[in-house]
Every structure is written in structure tokens, then in C-alpha cells.
Amino acid sequence: MLTKRIIPCLDIKDGRTVKGVNFEQLRDAGDPIELAAFYANQGADELVFLDITATVEKRKTLSELVNKIAHKINIPFTVGGGIQTEEDVSILLQNGADKISINTAAFQNPDIINRFAKNFGSQCVVLAIDTKLEADGNWYVYLKGGREKTNTLTMDWAKKAVDLGVGEILLTSMNHDGTKQGFALDITAALSSALAVPIIASGGGGNEAHFYDVFTTGKADAALAASIFHYKEVAIPHLKKYLNEKGIAVRI
Amino acid sequence: MKTVIIKYNAGNIQSVLYALERLGVSAMVTDSIEEINTADKVIFPGVGEASTAMQYLRERNLDELIKNLKQPVLGICLGMQLMCMHSTENNTSCLGIFEEHVKQFETKEPAIKIPQIGWNTITALKTPLFKGIAENSFAYFVHGYYAAKGKHTIATTHYIQDYSSALQKDNFYGVQFHPEKSAKAGEQIIQNFLAL
Numbered sequence: 001m002l003t004k005r006i007i008p009c010l011d012i013k014d015g016r017t018v019k020g021v022n023f024e025q026l027r028d029a030g031d032p033i034e035l036a037a038f039y040a041n042q043g044a045d046e047l048v049f050l051d052i053t054a055t056v057e058k059r060k061t062l063s064e065l066v067n068k069i070a071h072k073i074n075i076p077f078t079v080g081g082g083i084q085t086e087e088d089v090s091i092l093l094q095n096g097a098d099k100i101s102i103n104t105a106a107f108q109n110p111d112i113i114n115r116f117a118k119n120f121g122s123q124c125v126v127l128a129i130d131t132k133l134e135a136d137g138n139w140y141v142y143l144k145g146g147r148e149k150t151n152t153l154t155m156d157w158a159k160k161a162v163d164l165g166v167g168e169i170l171l172t173s174m175n176h177d178g179t180k181q182g183f184a185l186d187i188t189a190a191l192s193s194a195l196a197v198p199i200i201a202s203g204g205g206g207n208e209a210h211f212y213d214v215f216t217t218g219k220a221d222a223a224l225a226a227s228i229f230h231y232k233e234v235a236i237p238h239l240k241k242y243l244n245e246k247g248i249a250v251r252i
Numbered sequence: 253m254k255t256v257i258i259k260y261n262a263g264n265i266q267s268v269l270y271a272l273e274r275l276g277v278s279a280m281v282t283d284s285i286e287e288i289n290t291a292d293k294v295i296f297p298g299v300g301e302a303s304t305a306m307q308y309l310r311e312r313n314l315d316e317l318i319k320n321l322k323q324p325v326l327g328i329c330l331g332m333q334l335m336c337m338h339s340t341e342n343n344t345s346c347l348g349i350f351e352e353h354v355k356q357f358e359t360k361e362p363a364i365k366i367p368q369i370g371w372n373t374i375t376a377l378k379t380p381l382f383k384g385i386a387e388n389s390f391a392y393f394v395h396g397y398y399a400a401k402g403k404h405t406i407a408t409t410h411y412i413q414d415y416s417s418a419l420q421k422d423n424f425y426g427v428q429f430h431p432e433k434s435a436k437a438g439e440q441i442i443q444n445f446l447a448l
Binding site: 001002003004005040045070071072074075076093094095096098121122123124167168192193196197198219221222251 | 264266267270271273274299300301362363365366367368369370371372373390392393394410411430432433434435436438439
């Protein structure tokens with residue numbers, strides 16, 4: 001049976017993990033490679049690396065890092081952040097990334113989805129959508145790390161992107177991100193029901209029950225979180241044991 | 253031991269290369285007929301679309317080469333599908349090593365996503381390729397087409413229906429999942445292949 005995936009997310013800046021991570025098992029918690037290997041050994045099903053490096057010249061650091069990660073870990077991983085061209089994608093895939101994620105660039109120029117899917121295959125094109133529930137009761141697409149609102153409904157953009165060839169959608173609710181009050185179940189379920197591609201839910205996971213909720217009510221195929229794993233508020237082996245006991249298929 | 257990875261227009265070849273490096277094996281990525289013929293082990297990877305990949309292989313006579321190899325050959329994902337008889341993906345005639353046919357997953361159930369992406373179990377494991385691998389071990393899959401069950405099936409997975417997650421005939425092995433991304437079980441399967 002296909003299992004639900006648990007995905008830790010690592011924010012990378014200038015080749016280092018950004019959020020303060022505190023694992024005594026690690027010699028250097030700022031080292032993304034060591035942290036990635038730690039999560040892989042803990043039973044993470046995939047990893048996502050989000051590069052928030054500001055400058056283009058530092059991008060070389062990212063491809064070198066991706067290469068080192070690919071040599072070290074034996075599970076799939078996605079790399080996102082600032083990807084705009086075929087060359088960006090090609091460099092990351094050649095260095096061993098399994099998938100790339102795109103966000104603002106895809107919204108501003110949807111044709112790149114089509115081109116990336118054609119050149120590299122839909123299976124490696126993940127569309128990240130930052131979404132926010134507004135007072136009018138609708139979920140809108142936000143760009144540039146949530147700084148810029150659009151007038152496009154999240155469902156409309158997701159449907160269009162799937163038609164253009166994205167292989168998965170990573171949906172982050174800005175209303176829920178950082179709250180630890182649970183994932184955005186309604187919009188996640190709405191997208192998952194309407195679209196043929198897997199939905200990775202992100203934002204708001206604060207305890208084990210939240211993951212159960214997003215896999216059942218939220219109909220998510222995978223769930224992503226960052227700080228609760230980094231700060232050991234939720235341990236992946238225990239989370240998977242909990243989900244398994246509650247009847248959710250997970251890889252143990 | 254000389255291990256080669258067949259270079260063609262359907263990668264992600266790099267992931268396979270790195271997985272071998274993690275096991276201390278240095279492999280050559282090549283489309284040279286001589287290099288492939290003289291290898292001890294041949295890996296035929298692949299992610300992509302069947303007809304484009306077959307066309308590329310035919311144009312370089314790699315199709316005849318692969319069919320006639322005598323050393324152990326491991327097809328991965330699309331590589332395995334191309335070793336079958338035929339794929340409904342753009343109605344493609346494949347290498348015909350395995351008699352099984354490749355079809356697209358179909359379901360009317362909206363909760364089931366196509367392609368299948370993620371970790372699923374492998375069962376009814378046969379041949380030394382799965383030596384030391386427990387029944388119901390997990391492997392990582394990414395595919396929208398599947399090989400039906402047939403006489404060459406050496407591992408079975410369930411997604412919508414039972415299908416062949418691995419095939420074997422003589423020196424030819426194929427796995428639908430990605431051993432290079434399937435954690436420790438995947439590494440064991442690669443090591444088993446290299447030990448054939």
C-alpha cells in the first residue's frame with residue numbers, strides 16, 4: 001500500500017541551515033548534510049531544501065551542497081529557491097537533486113512549467129504555492145515568500161499548473177504557518193480532491209494529531225514541517241508509530 | 253569489476269551513480285558499445301517518456317546491444333519498462349526481453365493519484381536480487397505506467413491492482429522502483445545485483 005510521506009524541510013542560506021537547530025546527536029547542526037543524514041536515518045520519507053540565499057553568485061554554493069547531499073543520503077530530496085531557467089534545473093538535477101520546486105517564477109511565467117515538465121519530466125517538477133485565506137472567504141495565491149498578494153484563487157492556479165505539467169503541489173497556508181495549531185485542512189482537502197497530483201501539506205503542524213488530521217480530513221498525500229522536527233517537539237519515529245497505530249499507512 | 257551505467261536521454265543517471273559511490277563502487281556512465289559489451293555489470297536507468305527513449309536507443313543501435321548482453325543487466329524504472337514487450341505510452345514497441353506489457357494506471361477513484369509517487373511495499377520476492385530483503389519491505393516509486401504481472405514477475409506491488417515491481421529473465425533484471433532512493437533496502441538490492 002502506498003504510504004503517507006513525512007517530509008522535514010531545511011531552510012538553507014549560504015550553504016548552512018538557517019533555523020536554529022538543537023540536536024545533541026549532531027556535531028554541527030548548521031551543516032545541512034549532517035542534518036539531512038540524521039533525518040534520513042530517523043525515517044523521513046523525503047527531504048526538502050529551500051534555498052533562501054539572496055545573491056546569485058552564492059548559488060554555486062547551493063549546487064555544491066546539493067552534490068554533497070546526493071552523495072550522502074539514500075532517500076529522495078527536492079531543492080527549491082530562485083529557480084527560473086532550464087539551466088538552473090539542469091544544474092541541480094545533474095548534481096543529484098530528485099525534484100525541484102518552483103513558486104513565484106512559475107506564477108509570473110507559467111510557460112516554464114510546461115518547458116520543465118517536457119525537458120525533465122513532470123515527476124521532478126513540484127509547484128510550491130503560498131496561500132492565504134482572506135476576509136472574503138477565499139484562498140488567494142501569494143508570491144515572493146508571502147510578501148506579495150495576487151488576485152488569483154489558489155484552486156484556479158493549482159488547476160492551471162497541473163494542466164501545464166507539475167507533478168506535485170506543495171501547499172503552504174500562511175494563516176497556519178508557524179502557529180502549530182494544525183494544518184489548513186479545508187483548502188488541502190479541496191485541492192487534493194480536485195487534482196490528480198499528490199498534495200504536500202505545509203504550515204501549522206504542531207503535534208502528532210495534526211498529522212493524523214491532515215492525512216484523513218485534509219486528504220494530503222504528504223505532510224511537511226520544519227521547526228517541530230528541528231526543535232524535537234515531534235520525533236519522526238514516534239510520529240510514524242503513532243500514525244501507524246491510528247491506521248494510517250506509513251513507512252516504518 | 254567493471255560496472256557501467258548506460259547513458260541515454262532518460263536520466264536521472266546521477267542518482268544511480270552516487271548510490272553506487274555510497275557503496276564504494278565507481279561506475280562508468282557511457283553509451284560506448286565497446287565499454288558496455290566488456291562490462292561485468294550493466295545498469296540501464298531511466299526516467300522519462302518511452303517512445304523518445306526507444307527512438308534514442310534505436311538511433312544508436314543500443315537496442316540491439318542491450319538485448320544481446322550476456323552479463324547481469326539491471327533496468328530501473330523506465331529502464332525496466334523498456335525491457336518489456338510494449339508500452340501503451342505513445343504506443344511504443346520496446347526491447348521485448350520480458351514478455352510483460354506496460355500499461356497506464358487507470359482509476360475512477362479521485363483519491364488515488366496518478367502517477368504513483370512515494371513508498372510502497374514489495375512482496376512475493378524471488379531470485380538472489382532480493383536476498384536478505386524482508387517481505388513487505390518499502391521501496392520508493394515514481395511512475396504512471398506499470399508492467400502487468402506475468403511469468404517473469406519476481407516482486408509484486410499493489411497500486412490500484414497488483415503489478416510487477418520487478419521482473420527477471422535469464423541475466424536480465426528490472427525493478428520498477430528506485431533502489432538508489434530506497435534507503436537501506438535499496439542499497440541491499442543494488443549490492444545483491446553487483447554480487448550476481
